[in-house]
Amino acid sequence: xxxxxxxxxxxxxxxxxxxxxxxxxxxxxxxxxxxxxxxxxxxxxxxxxxxxxxxxxxxxxxxxxxxxxxxxxxxxxxxxxxxxxxxxxxxxxxxxxxxxxxxxxxxxxxxxxxxxxxxxxxxxxxxxxxxxxxxxxxxxxxxxxxxxxxxxxxx
Amino acid sequence: xxxxxxxxxxxxxxxxxxxxxxxxxxxxxxxxxxxxxxxxxxxxxxxxxxxxxxxxxxxxxxxxxxxxxxxxxxxxxxxxxxxxxxxxxxxxxxxxxxxxxxxxxxxxxxxxxxxxxxxxxxxxxxxxxxxxxxxxxxxxxxxxxxxxxxxxxxx
DNA sequence: GCCGATTGTGATACCGTGTATCACTAGTGG
DNA sequence: CCACTAGTGATACACGGTATCACAATCGGC
Numbered sequence: 001x002x003x004x005x006x007x008x009x010x011x012x013x014x015x016x017x018x019x020x021x022x023x024x025x026x027x028x029x030x031x032x033x034x035x036x037x038x039x040x041x042x043x044x045x046x047x048x049x050x051x052x053x054x055x056x057x058x059x060x061x062x063x064x065x066x067x068x069x070x071x072x073x074x075x076x077x078x079x080x081x082x083x084x085x086x087x088x089x090x091x092x093x094x095x096x097x098x099x100x101x102x103x104x105x106x107x108x109x110x111x112x113x114x115x116x117x118x119x120x121x122x123x124x125x126x127x128x129x130x131x132x133x134x135x136x137x138x139x140x141x142x143x144x145x146x147x148x149x150x151x152x153x154x155x
Numbered sequence: 156x157x158x159x160x161x162x163x164x165x166x167x168x169x170x171x172x173x174x175x176x177x178x179x180x181x182x183x184x185x186x187x188x189x190x191x192x193x194x195x196x197x198x199x200x201x202x203x204x205x206x207x208x209x210x211x212x213x214x215x216x217x218x219x220x221x222x223x224x225x226x227x228x229x230x231x232x233x234x235x236x237x238x239x240x241x242x243x244x245x246x247x248x249x250x251x252x253x254x255x256x257x258x259x260x261x262x263x264x265x266x267x268x269x270x271x272x273x274x275x276x277x278x279x280x281x282x283x284x285x286x287x288x289x290x291x292x293x294x295x296x297x298x299x300x301x302x303x304x305x306x307x308x309x310x
Numbered sequence: 311g312c313c314g315a316t317t318g319t320g321a322t323a324c325c326g327t328g329t330a331t332c333a334c335t336a337g338t339g340g
Numbered sequence: 341c342c343a344c345t346a347g348t349g350a351t352a353c354a355c356g357g358t359a360t361c362a363c364a365a366t367c368g369g370c
Contacts, residue, residue: 024336078233078356122248123289125251126287134277175318210321
């Protein structure tokens with residue numbers, strides 16, 4: 001009766017690996033996170049877990065994000081969305097219109113970023129690359145839309 | 156007596172170009188922004204302009220950012236810093252330790268991002284690329300430092 | 311130059327995201 | 341099973357930013 005290790009057991013491992021205790025609230029948060037497909041706000045997680053305090057939800061999200069279990073994408077207005085990092089290192093396609101967040105991977109991009117890191121003075125800790133888009137669904141629904149958000153998007 | 160066009164005149168042009176009025180408060184904000192070298196918070200601008208209301212400072216910053224006159228960099232914790240976009244399109248080197256923001260340009264990176272944009276489904280509006288670093292000064296001052304911020308930096 | 315339509319301003323109140331505090335609770339190692 | 345420590349949840353607070361709204365400044369037409 002353990003062909004696939006239960007999610008709770010995996011979460012316990014992750015938490016132990018962080019030197020943190022595996023507690024009920026943390027398991028609840030992690031379980032909910034892992035069950036979700038897209039990216040979501042900390043607040044929405046809190047709303048779905050009435051038994052868990054707001055502070056604990058935020059603390060747990062931070063813990064998991066620092067551990068790399070969650071990743072964070074920023075909407076054009078800067079508000080963060082979290083998603084379970086099922087896959088490995090990736091960047092994001094963020095729809096300015098419907099705010100959905102998709103994963104995006106490019107080996108070539110990673111290679112170049114890595115090369116550039118060598119040219120940058122100081123020590124590079126990491127990078128953040130996000131594409132702001134109109135997703136195909138929104139284009140279909142609304143036709144080409146103007147971007148009316150912070151524009152230092154650049155080109 | 157107009158060998159170099161005054162900053163106010165240039166700002167007026169920019170504002171007109173946006174279909175906005177050139178007003179005293181906006182000129183004050185723009186003038187202060189243009190005089191600064193690094194990146195700064197909206198709040199700090201407000202503090203330096205006691206005569207101008209907080210809402211007006213934020214509105215003006217938004218206006219100029221949307222116009223591409225200002226650009227926005229995000230510290231590892233997500234808090235925004237604004238800088239006057241003297242140069243052309245660039246990305247940022249953000250020191251996790253002292254929070255200074257430096258411009259960074261790479262033609263090769265732009266080329267690749269542009270290529271990738273063609274492969275991305277939907278319409279790409281723009282991108283955000285930031286490198287999180289320990290700047291040379293901080294490395295000298297403190298020695299290699301651990302990053303203890305949100306870690307979806309990736310690699 | 312003045313005048314009215316319109317845009318912008320500033321005070322205030324509010325929202326969203328997140329952290330500090332602190333009395334209390336629940337894991338954990340012996 | 342106990343004691344020690346880490347975690348929890350309520351509350352209060354901080355910060356960045358927006359909505360509202362009465363009032364002021366701007367600007368185009370005359």
